[in-house]
Amino acid sequence: MKHLVLIGGGHSHVAVLRAFGMAPPPDTRLTLICNVVHTPYSGMLPGLIAGHYRFEDAHIDLTPLSEFAKATFVNDTVIGLDPETRMVKRTGGPPNP
Numbered sequence: 001m002k003h004l005v006l007i008g009g010g011h012s013h014v015a016v017l018r019a020f021g022m023a024p025p026p027d028t029r030l031t032l033i034c035n036v037v038h039t040p041y042s043g044m045l046p047g048l049i050a051g052h053y054r055f056e057d058a059h060i061d062l063t064p065l066s067e068f069a070k071a072t073f074v075n076d077t078v079i080g081l082d083p084e085t086r087m088v089k090r091t092g093g094p095p096n097p
C-alpha cells in the first residue's frame with residue numbers, strides 16, 4: 001500500500017483532501033501533517049479583518065475534512081525531510097506518523 005503524506009493543510013491540499021473523500025484511490029493511505037487545525041481561506045481574510053466575517057466563516061476545520069478524506073490528521077510542524085529514508089521529521093513525534 002502506498003502512503004501519501006501531505007505537509008500543510010492550505011489551499012492546495014484542501015482540494016486534494018476533498019478529491020480523496022469523493023473518490024478514494026485504491027491501496028493508498030493518506031496522512032495530513034499541518035501546524036494549524038483551522039486553515040484560513042485567504043480570499044476572505046480582508047473581510048475577516050474588517051469584521052464582515054466570523055472566524056468560522058473564513059476558516060476550514062481540517063479535522064472533519066480529514067475524516068471525510070479518511071486521512072490521518074497530525075497537528076504538528078514538519079522540520080525536515082529525508083529523501084533517502086523517505087522520512088518526514090516533525091517536532092512532536094518520531095519520524096513519519
Ligand SMILES: Cc1cc2nc3c(=O)[nH]c(=O)nc-3n(C[C@H](O)[C@H](O)[C@H](O)COP(=O)(O)OP(=O)(O)OC[C@H]3O[C@@H](n4cnc5c(N)ncnc54)[C@H](O)[C@@H]3O)c2cc1C
Nearest residue numbers: 008009010011012013033034035036042043045076077078
Ligand atoms: C490576503 C491574501 C488574499 C489572497 N487572495 C487570493 C485570491 O483571491 N485568489 C487566489 O487565487 N489566491 C489568493 N491568495 C493566494 C493564495 O492564498 C495562495 O496562492 C494559496 O494559499 C497557496 O496555497 P498552498 O496550499 O500552496 O499554500 P498555503 O495555503 O499557504 O498552505 C500552506 C499550509 O502549510 C502549513 N504549514 C506551513 N509550514 C508548515 C510546517 N513546517 N509544518 C506543517 N505545516 C506547515 C500552513 O499552516 C498551511 O496550512 C491570497 C493570499 C493572501 C495572503
